[in-house]
Amino acid sequence: MNATFEPRLHRAAPDELAGRVIAITGAGDGIGRAVAVTCAAHGAEVVLLGRTVGKLEKVYDEIVAAGGVAPIIAPLDLEKATAHEYDAIAAAIGTRYGRLDGLLHNASLLGDLSPIEHYDVPLFTRVLHVNVTAAFALTQVLLAQLRASPDASVVFTSSSVGRRGRAYWGAYAVSKFAIEGLSQVLADELAGTTAVRVNAINPGATRTAMRRAAYPAEDPARLAMPADITAAYVFLLGPASKGMTGQSVDAQAPR
Ligand code: NAP
Numbered sequence: 001m002n003a004t005f006e007p008r009l010h011r012a013a014p015d016e017l018a019g020r021v022i023a024i025t026g027a028g029d030g031i032g033r034a035v036a037v038t039c040a041a042h043g044a045e046v047v048l049l050g051r052t053v054g055k056l057e058k059v060y061d062e063i064v065a066a067g068g069v070a071p072i073i074a075p076l077d078l079e080k081a082t083a084h085e086y087d088a089i090a091a092a093i094g095t096r097y098g099r100l101d102g103l104l105h106n107a108s109l110l111g112d113l114s115p116i117e118h119y120d121v122p123l124f125t126r127v128l129h130v131n132v133t134a135a136f137a138l139t140q141v142l143l144a145q146l147r148a149s150p151d152a153s154v155v156f157t158s159s160s161v162g163r164r165g166r167a168y169w170g171a172y173a174v175s176k177f178a179i180e181g182l183s184q185v186l187a188d189e190l191a192g193t194t195a196v197r198v199n200a201i202n203p204g205a206t207r208t209a210m211r212r213a214a215y216p217a218e219d220p221a222r223l224a225m226p227a228d229i230t231a232a233y234v235f236l237l238g239p240a241s242k243g244m245t246g247q248s249v250d251a252q253a254p255r
Contacts, residue, residue, distance in 0.1 A: 016239065
């Protein structure tokens with residue numbers, strides 16, 4: 001790979017993800033939805049993980065209507081999921097595909113924007129659970145399927161506030177720092193002995209419900225649409241990033 005290459009500028013071949021099985025959390029809305037549709041458009045078989053089944057069904061319909069391979073819908077509420085539910089998803093993927101080639105941890109909870117001094121302790125715990133513990137648990141339970149792939153890629157979703165702390169971003173920022181750490185630890189553990197690579201991605205400011213909640217006064221017309229930022233995701237989830245691990249990339253040019 002060229003040292004100056006930017007994943008966000010990757011131009012994927014039409015069939016770049018053909019034959020790959022890619023699971024995406026939070027696939028029913030926002031960035032997760034756009035990445036799922038884009039991966040399917042490039043030939044992937046996608047596993048749609050999410051908590052709102054109606055949203056996942058719409059993504060399913062969109063993919064099938066566009067001629068993509070029919071996805072699996074896998075309902076999973078990351079706040080409430082039991083060990084049994086995690087195991088069932090791993091078993092379903094194992095039975096149907098025998099491997100997993102890509103895993104995008106995209107779902108997350110914003111929590112409150114408030115000073116640490118006043119941050120609600122139960123909410124802090126919920127945000128850390130959904131954004132970090134659930135991503136860890138899902139990765140752990142799917143590792144056998146990832147190891148079974150000849151070229152697997154795990155991608156964790158970070159944020160600019162997961163690289164430099166910012167006042168009032170509370171549990172969300174802490175969780176994104178933790179995600180960067182989880183990504184690096186796992187990358188280091190799997191490097192050299194497996195074909196599983198692990199990287200993080202910062203989507204950058206994108207027009208979604210979460211962004212609206214965080215910046216209610218912002219003009220959404222200034223923001224990228226989710227479908228505009230998928231190039232770096234396809235790069236990381238597909239063969240183009242083979243050999244790259246332990247990195248944290250940007251889906252958009254820094255503003
Ligand atoms: P979004 O449109 O609000 O989507 C968030 C997704 O997470 C939704 O599909 C939501 O499911 C899912 N989710 C939330 N809680 C869940 C739970 N308990 N169990 C399962 N799924 C759950 O937000 P987005 O902007 O696309 O965010 C995607 C990722 O990008 C997040 O990790 C976010 O932190 C990161 N990010 C976004 C921006 C931005 O500007 N948008 C910037 C930096 C980082 P439901 O649809 O069922 O609610």
